[in-house]
Amino acid sequence: MKNGFSTADAAEQAFYRALHEKDIHAMSEVWMDSDAIACIHPMGARLQGRQEVMASWQQIFSGENTLAFELKDVHRQQSAKLAVHLLHEYIVPDKQQDKVTIAETTNVYVYQEGAGWLMLLHHASLSPKTVIERQGDEGQQQNVLH
Secondary structure (H helix, E strand, O other), rough: OOEEOHHHHHHHHHHHHHHOOOOOHHHHHHHHHOOOOOOOOOOOOOEOOHHHHHHHHHHHHHOOOOOOEEEEEEEEEEEOEEEEEEEEEEEEOOOOOOOEEEEEEEEEEEEOOOOOEEEEEEEEOOHHHHHHHHHOOOOOOOOOOO
8 A cells, every 4th residue: 555645735745846856756656546536737638547647747757847846825725534735836947947837726635544645636727827928928828837
């Protein structure tokens, strides 16, 4: 059985660390081992099930850029077995420090007896502020998929 995290916050820290470090093994450890998991990347379709979700992270990690994240406006709701985190991700590609992307993000974690806290859902959408700023940049919208 997978060893989860002692808190939803610890799972979230591990998620963003794995994302920044492009570590597919660490990313795999954050997610539930279930076909119920789902992930929606900015401007992307819903990915359902462990195979699709992990394949998407593998593809993202194969890219050149390393992404830095600053999490702001984090709001947490939690019960005994479910945690929902709403936040803004400020995403900065390492080679384009002047191109910050803001994502409106929902992360959902589930507590499983004997397994701890694990991710069930990650949904990130481009913030309207980012879309407006990017469309103003030479009239073209640029997407940063994470």
